[in-house]
Amino acid sequence: MSRVQSIERAFAVLSALGDGPLGVTVVAERVRLPKSTVARLLAALVAEGAVEQLPGGTDYRIGERLVGLAAGVxxxxxxxxxxxxxxxxxxxxxxxxxxxxxxxxxxxxxxxxxxxxxxxxxxxxxxxxxxxxxxxxxxxxxxxxxxxxxxxxxxxxxxxxxxxxxxxxxxxxxxxxxxxxxxxxxxxxxxxxxxxxxxxxxxxxxxxxxxxxxxxxxxxxxxxxxxxxxxxxxxxxxxxxxxxxxxxxxxxx
Amino acid sequence: MSRVQSIERAFAVLSALGDGPLGVTVVAERVRLPKSTVARLLAALVAEGAVEQLPGGTDYRIGERLVGLAAGVxxxxxxxxxxxxxxxxxxxxxxxxxxxxxxxxxxxxxxxxxxxxxxxxxxxxxxxxxxxxxxxxxxxxxxxxxxxxxxxxxxxxxxxxxxxxxxxxxxxxxxxxxxxxxxxxxxxxxxxxxxxxxxxxxxxxxxxxxxxxxxxxxxxxxxxxxxxxxxxxxxxxxxxxxxxxxxxxxxxx
DNA sequence: CGGGACTGTTCCACATCGTGGAACGCGACA
DNA sequence: TGTCGCGTTCCACGATGTGGAACAGTCCCG
Missing domain, CATH: 3.30.450.40 (GAF domain)
Structure with a gap:
């Protein structure tokens, strides 16, 4: 199976968030990666609009970009x-x-x-x-x-x-x-x-x-x-x- | 702006496919990356289910995984x-x-x-x-x-x-x-x-x-x-x- | 039928990029 | 006020992603 580690990890993070908003620490536990790694992946996904932080909080959730990409299909x-x-x-x-x-x-x-x-x-x-x-x-x-x-x-x-x-x-x-x-x-x-x-x-x-x-x-x-x-x-x-x-x-x- | 290059590139590829199925060469042109890079990104996205190849063809399209991630939300x-x-x-x-x-x-x-x-x-x-x-x-x-x-x-x-x-x-x-x-x-x-x-x-x-x-x-x-x-x-x-x-x-x- | 053009796929030397441990700042709580 | 746990940031290091090159397959044209 072909792999790009960062893409694999990004999707693991997205799947963790599929259940609902979560903080960095909980996501890190679920995907079994260090918090710094998860934080960086989340920041990258936020930059793409695939993930967003809850207003006024620190939890992350799935973002509009994914909804937009899926919607046309x-x-x-x-x-x-x-x-x-x-x-x-x-x-x-x-x-x-x-x-x-x-x-x-x-x-x-x-x-x-x-x-x-x-x-x-x-x-x-x-x-x-x-x-x-x-x-x-x-x-x-x-x-x-x-x-x-x-x-x-x-x-x-x-x-x-x-x-x-x-x-x-x-x-x-x-x-x-x-x-x-x-x-x-x-x-x-x-x-x-x-x-x-x-x-x-x-x-x-x-x-x-x-x-x-x-x-x-x-x-x-x-x-x-x-x-x-x-x-x-x-x-x-x-x-x-x-x-x-x-x-x-x-x-x- | 935080960045993970592979995640940025993966989303550029996904956006290219947002308009409908495309081949490797056309995606490479749109995202301005070498074909080998795009091929590897596509293979990784296929492995995640975010992209799939058309049956019997070589064109790629948005996959069920994105629909699933977006739908859950x-x-x-x-x-x-x-x-x-x-x-x-x-x-x-x-x-x-x-x-x-x-x-x-x-x-x-x-x-x-x-x-x-x-x-x-x-x-x-x-x-x-x-x-x-x-x-x-x-x-x-x-x-x-x-x-x-x-x-x-x-x-x-x-x-x-x-x-x-x-x-x-x-x-x-x-x-x-x-x-x-x-x-x-x-x-x-x-x-x-x-x-x-x-x-x-x-x-x-x-x-x-x-x-x-x-x-x-x-x-x-x-x-x-x-x-x-x-x-x-x-x-x-x-x-x-x-x-x-x-x-x-x-x-x- | 053979050659050319174009596609998608694969390989691998190389160096760029992602990693993760550590430290820090902040807020909540006893 | 001190402790705890969170999210965030830093940076030395090496693992991973890169992209040029080559290859295989398909289609089209002469």
Whole structure:
């Protein structure tokens, strides 16, 4: 294992402070170093903003700099980490690619995907952004929005991606209504010919959609909504996985 | 300004990564250090978990350790920030020190205190951990626990701190029952001779106690529970402050 | 297919930097 | 007033971190 002694020691000091504010002597005891060494490390960490002294006292605590460094990284990373095992299970269960997206303005932003075990599959969309109306994830996210927000989306010109893309606001309202009832939404050949999908939303603490998971695949073998061959079973699996993710987030919160 | 060169450099590297994943060469350019130096710093940060390499790639990004260090601090820091004005008010209102503690296993961990305006006062306990049964805060936190949890606590040997420390499980159960009814708990000379206190719990979203606030002072002048001279008024003030804190947390959540 | 360019990684001679024991100043307490 | 324990500072010393150089691997272009 590579090591820089001072960095190792600095992190030992930071970990000691992770439990709450402490003085030099207590930190020295915990990390088993002389007080002078600990004092110097603390002073260096204070200079970096990683540690700060309590006002009017001599105890030290974790500083804003660490919060700042961690802050840019946290939210999506947690969601991806919590969601990943569910995507793996879904891909195996359905034989199709399973993905995660988060809302970003009026688009969905694909942030993770577990590929299909099938040799014939839809490519990885991670990193791509697509408007709500052409994706199953977008429709279920809209289903979790307030009507005013839905109307704001529908008020703008909606791009037609294929001959089958739905851009009529009245038809979209009806699909959003159904997604609210069903808990999932389907699309077929609307973003691109030959690609179908079904999605369910991941709910935040106030019921808002913080993301959605979907399964998608080539239309020639992907079940349709009304397919007696298994469409409902795929939708149920996606809804169940989304519910497990929502529950995990609440426990983690 | 105190400095440990390796710590300065490590934080420069972390800041470079704060914008998103980067390779060794780009980090070296940004922090103006040789690649071998940056490679060694990155390896040390990887060893600490503060940085990680992207799976299958060579770019580095901020790691979970920083998120963990920052996360451990944020909830308590928020709680401390929200609670502080209430502690200041309580100290002025009662003339005694007011403090905040959070549960930490079967102990209370004192994380903040507003000192008494009185020249004769109990010292600052911030940073100290004490078992539940010797503190008023511990008793109200237990009162917010499920019975199974209370029994787990009572099943262990309980340390006697003074001649007046209650260690009889039956007596403690009765006190916890009363705390559930009253919404507060008193202690007198049980942790240390000459110190009395009264506490109320701060409730989390599911009703569990995420912390407790207390007022404490020297027993010779601190009101007792049944003191016609004002015990109930002090308890009421602590309960009211705890309720305001709980409400603020719900609004902030 | 081979060479060049660029990356990340590793090595090691060297001297700079971090170490830690000791001492000091300060505040609290009996 | 003296003692204790804290946090802070000093400095001789040697252990550790440095950074130039070389290497291995990958990608791109002719």
């Amino acid at each position: 946290q939210p999506t990373r947690s969601l991806v980490a919590i969601t990943r095992p569910q995507l793996v299970d879904l891909a195996l269960l359905t034989g199709e690619a399973a993905g995660l997206s988060i809302p970003d303005g009026f688009t969905v932003h694909y942030v993770d995907q577990e590929d299909s075990p099938n040799p014939v599959a839809v490519r990885d969309w991670t990193g791509v952004r697509l408007p709500f109306h052409v994706t199953s994830a977008g429709l279920v996210i809209l289903a979790h929005c307030r009507n005013a927000e839905v109307e704001r989306f529908l008020a703008q010109p909606l791009e037609r991606f294929t001959a089958l893309t739905v851009t009529d606001p009245a038809v979209l309202r009806e699909r959003i209504r159904r997604a609210r009832v069903d808990g999932f939404a389907w699309t077929r050949d609307e973003f691109a010919e030959g690609i179908s999908s079904v999605a369910a939303a991941i709910a935040g603490p106030d019921g808002e959609a913080i993301g959605a998971i979907h399964v998608h695949g080539p239309s020639y073998r992907f079940p349709a909504a009304d397919d007696p061959g298994g469409g409902q079973a795929v939708a149920d699996a996606v809804v169940a996985a989304a519910a497990r993710i929502t529950a995990s987030l609440r426990r983690a919160g | 944020q909830p308590t820091r928020s709680l401390v920030a929200i609670t502080r004005p209430q502690l200041v008010d309580l100290a002025l209102l009662t003339g005694e020190a007011a403090g905040l503690s959070i549960p930490d296993g079967f102990t209370v961990h004192y994380v903040d205190q507003e000192d008494s305006p009185n020249p004769v006062a109990v010292r600052d306990w911030t940073g100290v951990r004490l078992p539940f049964h010797v503190t008023s805060a511990g008793l109200v936190i237990l009162a917010h626990c499920r019975n199974a949890e209370v029994e787990r606590f009572l099943a262990q040997p309980l340390e006697r701190f003074t001649a007046l420390t209650v260690t009889d499980p039956a007596v403690l159960r009765e006190r916890i029952r009363r705390a559930r009814v009253d919404g507060f708990a008193w202690t007198r000379d049980e942790f240390a001779e000459g110190i009395s206190s009264v506490a109320a719990a701060i409730a989390g979203p599911d009703g569990e106690a995420i912390g407790a606030i207390h007022v404490h002072g020297p027993s010779y002048r601190f009101p007792a529970a049944d003191d016609p001279g004002g015990g109930q008024a002090v308890a009421d003030a602590v309960v009211a402050a705890a309720a305001r804190i709980t409400a603020s947390l719900r609004r902030a959540g």
